Amino acid sequence: MLNNYVPILIFMAVALIMGVAMVVIGRVLGPHRPDTEKNSPYECGFEAFEDSRMKFDVRYYLVAILFIIFDLEIAFLFPWAVALSEVGMLGFVAMMLFLGILVVGFIYEWKKGALEWE
Amino acid sequence: MDFKQLAFYFFAAVLVFAASMVITVRNPVRAALFLVLAFFSAAAVWMQLHAEFLSITLVLVYVGAVMVLFLFVVMMLDINLVRLREGFGEYLPIGGLVAVLLVLEMAIVLGSGPFGIEQMPEPAPLPADYSNTRALGRVLYTQYLYPFEIAALILLVAIVAAIALTMRRRKDSKYQNPGKQIQVQRGDRVRLVKMRAEKKS
């Protein structure tokens, strides 16, 4: 099994080297003449007036948490779907119960308006 | 030393390096990114234990989801770095003591009893069509059914808790309801008033 992952390891190294090489090529071939106007961050013609790493809406945070929870669900569903023919009726009912419990959570989210983007 | 061992030592070294960078680097975003690297190397080490499914799931869930949340949080909070590092020297002795104790405990546990090469011989090589994921699925949904359903309940609690903690209705947001807009009749909006022409006096 591990032998199958050796090409992937090599591929990862190649992809990283390719990425670095392309930036280096750009650096070597391209000009390098910085000036303050050119290097100032884009701001629609205004002078940049404050640090741009501002606080943002807590809503993004909620989306990220819900994403983790659903990602875990998917992680549980994958082995079940693969072994579907072997786990039999018991496994099927178990997963339906699992999904049922999580659908309750999903309905709660929906009714609470957590999925609404105002 | 063959390639397997070399790969193990490489990923283990990267893991230890990344983990120590997480707690020493100054910028919190960089710390979070080193944690990503740590998870990734850990996944590589798991892969060498033939835990194919768990290893890729570690990348999928921790690198792909949990660390995205971490980055959001780290980027969202205005962490005052100077204040964060204030008590560093003060807590160093206690922290160091705990770390030494942990290392000692691990050394005692790993050096005795059921651990070691003799007790854990290399498992028999697996057949070519062996599917780690299928093997996991076969036991998880039959033998370990009860913990599996408890996992569902924990996830449900997590959903409810996340919403309770972070749901804030914004008061200043305005939005339209297209259904209502369409249902409006002329009579709701326009009132025709008949009145006589006014004379100029």
Added chain:
Amino acid sequence: MTETLLGFWLALPSWLQILLANLVKIVIIVLPVVLAVAYLTYAERKIIGYMQVRVGPNRVGPRGWLQPIMDAVKLMFKEIIVPTNANRFLFIGAPILAFAPAMVAWAVIPFSDTLWLTNIDAGLLFILALTSMGVYGVIIAGWASNSKYAFLGSLRSAAQIVAYEIAMGFALVGVLMAAGSLNLREIALAQAGGAHHWYILPLFPLFLVYFISGVAETNRAPFDVAEGESEIVAGFHVEYSGMAFALFFLGEYANMILIGALAAVMFLGGWTTPFTPAVVASLPWLGDGIHWFLIKVSFLMFCFLWFRATFPRYRYDQIMRLGWKVFIPVTLVWIVVIGVAKFLTPWGYLFH
């Protein structure tokens, strides 16, 4: 000549042989992918041009054939501008992080029955894990450039990618239930024997969810609010120029083609022929082969461009609603439908 070469090859240590053989295979995969990306940009401009009754690029080379090459050369000679106050290291690292996963995912794609770099058992899971890493390039780019537009664009883009990844994952579960394997080659082989065996028929809702989520995941029109020119200029890569920008571009288009390749393997039978074995027996040139795979992927890529020319841009709240409130329920219902059909009714054979 060949004998000396062969002798030289056999004299090499075995690890070097493995390394070299794999490097050659990787080059054989990467070069066509990069070329395909280059000519996808050409096709995009040309096709959208014709759809809007223009001719598109036609100056560089005959009928504009050399346009993408010239674009690449031009980008090479452009300055890589690093804005003041940007986090230098991360600013340069972000495009590499966006590019590398988009390439590595190609390692497990089966181009035909025998053409693949590696055939791991958990291929689909591997691709899902790798595509979920693509979001780092976006977030880091937005944060490191220290520009408001880039930051807002990266947040929007990240939330959108994340929301559609769930729908995508659920859609894949349906495919797994039908095929009973995570291995992409086995999934394609399970659909062999003609177009009526393809999973697009029993799993049509999942195909739609998967493909539309793919469009949203790659930030393509009509879901390209993250780079909506009229609102936040170009999104997370406003501050990028030259080769750093080219890396983002390559990554994004390679991801698009990857989505098409996966859709072709999982729903359209990959390299298998759409004709039944009876037809193939009399006309052998219609049999399986990599050309079927390429035709299917090209068609799906054409759809990507077609969408861009046809649909107006979605609003951000509409995008989030579609992802969470339409796609996730649809996929959940269809998973239950497949399960019930398999276990409780005699129609399980419809889903294999």
